[in-house]
Amino acid sequence: MSNPSTPSLTPRSARRxxxxxxxxxxxxxxxDFVVYAYAASIVATLFFPAEDRVASLLSTFAVYAVGFLMRPLGGLLFGHLGDKLGRRGVLAVIILLMGVSTAGIGLLPTYQQIGIAAPVLLLVCRLLQGLSAGGEAMGSNALVAEHAPQGKRGMYVGFTYSFANLPAVFAALFVLLLTNTLSSASYESWGWRVPFLVGGLLSLVGLYIRSRVSESPAFRATQAAERVTKAPIVTVLRDHRRSLGFSFAMAALSGLGFYTLTGYFSTYLSESVGLDSNEALISNCVALTVAFVTMPLAGQWSDRIGRRPVLVVGAAASAVLSLPAYLLASAGSLATAVAGQSLLALALGVFFGPVGIVFLELFPTRTRYSGSSIGYNSAYVVFGGTAPLFGTWIVDVSGSLLAPAVYMAVLSACVFVVALRIPESHRDSLIRNEDTGGAGDEAPADAHPSTEPTPSKPSADPVRKEATR
Incomplete structure (x- = not known):
């Protein structure tokens, strides 16, 4: 028996x-977001003084990290709009903004041409990219989750979330093609700009596709019940602080892992290990493909046995395998680079699979976009955007190629402890009583009501009870 406020399932063709x-x-x-990381070496050369190579790389990755400072603001802005106006229209604006800022990087003059204005303009484009990215992942995943059948949400979101890995593969192969078909002079002069300009064109394709989908049934049900909150951010901070804490912790490992694979590892192999740049890119593509395949399988697994067990396994595997993975990857050959990165990608992929839907299931429909975006983006600022910068710095300071592995292992162990206490949510309805007014004007803080409303008095603290089972 389902919640009477729950709309009928989205037809299969519409779900597709x-x-x-x-x-x-x-x-x-x-x-659009990761192509910057794969152009890091040429960006360091063209946009920053080249007297100190490490300093130039650190400056390049610092601009990369600064883009993440806009992510919480983007999450707040687009989360607020998405919870008030709907997911569909907001997502169209997001992808257009990303395309404009990415194409802008491809059109920028260099440091030699306009001096200090070049890195300043680069910074502006990165800030706009960060603003856009702050609303993307949680918004698009929320739209999918709210259209998906309840028993398959993990698989659906794991599948769409896994596509965040493919752009890094495509960008890496694109850069590899350009660097091997163009002369060094041509690539430095204009070839590096091509991937950024292509990103701008691709955004128009994404805009067209997003204009052809329907609004989320869960949001429409909340809207029909006149339960759309006027101040979703205030409601999240007042009523869902515990869920925010869980979201931040899960996003910490998600951010570090994702941007280690997509934004740091290829540069680590070429700059720190000394591997040929082509081999570094190829090995990174293989590892990201492993993560892409693993994520929907792990998401489907979480539909069957629950989110918490899969998160625990993924965090534990990441903690145990980080050092062996880096040890293999730093051995200096293509085979060991593939093996090491793939081992880490497999462990992280298991964690990534259910984490996308967990971010969303922690919050009710009326604050889902805002709540998930706040926790997710705050952690990505601290642990995701700094991954390339901190990794490059810690290797240079410590002199150890395994220093980034220790960092990841420690963080994974901490997240493992938190994952043991996260509330189980794979059987809960995404439309809760507070979304339709079935439990009064305000539901208890961090409540996770079941799919079927109960006429008896509600539990005092369902999250705490669930978390201790």
Whole structure:
């Protein structure tokens, strides 16, 4: 028996359009965002003084990290709009903004041409990219989750979330193609700009696709019940602080892991290990493909046995395998680089699979976009955007190629402890009593009501009770 406020399931053909649009939209969005990392070496040369190579790389990755400072603001802005106006229109604006800022990087003059204004303009474009990215992942995943059948949400979101890995593969191969077909002079002169300009064009494709999907049934039900909150951010901070804490902790490992694989590892192999740049890119593509395949399988697994067990396994595997993975990857050959990165990608992929839907299930529909975006983006600022910068710095300071592995292992162990206490949510309805007014004007803080409303008095603290089972 289902919640009487729950709308009928989205037809299969419509669900396919939603999943396809979200997957392609995430591809376009994250291609635009990660292509900067794969152009890090040439950006360091063209936009910053070249007297000190390490200093130039650190400056390049610092600009990369600064873009993440806008992510919480983007999450607040687009989360607020998405919870008040709906997911669909907001997501169209997001992908257009990302395309404009990415194409802008491809059109910028260099440091030699305009001096200090070049890195300043680069910084502005990165800030706009960060603003856009702050609303993307949780918004598109929320749209998919709210269209998906309840028993398959983990698989659906794991599949679309996994497409965040493919842009890094595509960008890496694109850069590899350009660097091997163009002369060094041509690539430095204009070839590096091509991937950024292509990103701008791809955003128009994403905009068209997103204009053809329907609004979330869960949001429409909340809207019909006149339960759309006027101040979703205030409601989140007042009523869902515990869920925010869980979201931040899960996003800490998600952010560090994702941007280690997509934004740091290829530079680590070429600059610190001394591996040929082509081999570094190829090995990174293989590892990201492993993560892409693993994520929907792990998401489907979480539909069957629960989110918490899969998160625990993924965090534990990441803690145990980080050192062996880096040890293999730093051995200096293509085979060991593939093996080491793939080992880490497999462990992280298990964690990534259910984490996308967990972010969303922690919050009710009326604050889902805002709540998940706040926790997710805050952690990505601290642990995701700093991954390339901190990794480069810690290797230079310590002189150890395994220093980044220790960092990841320690963080994974901490997240493992938190994952043991996260509330189980794979059987809960995404439309709760507070979304339809079934439990009065305000539901208890961090409540996770079941799919079927009960006429008896509610539990005093369902989250705490669930978390201790």
């Amino acid at each position: 359009r939603v999943v396809t649009s979200a997957a392609i939209g995430q591809f376009v969005e994250w291609y």
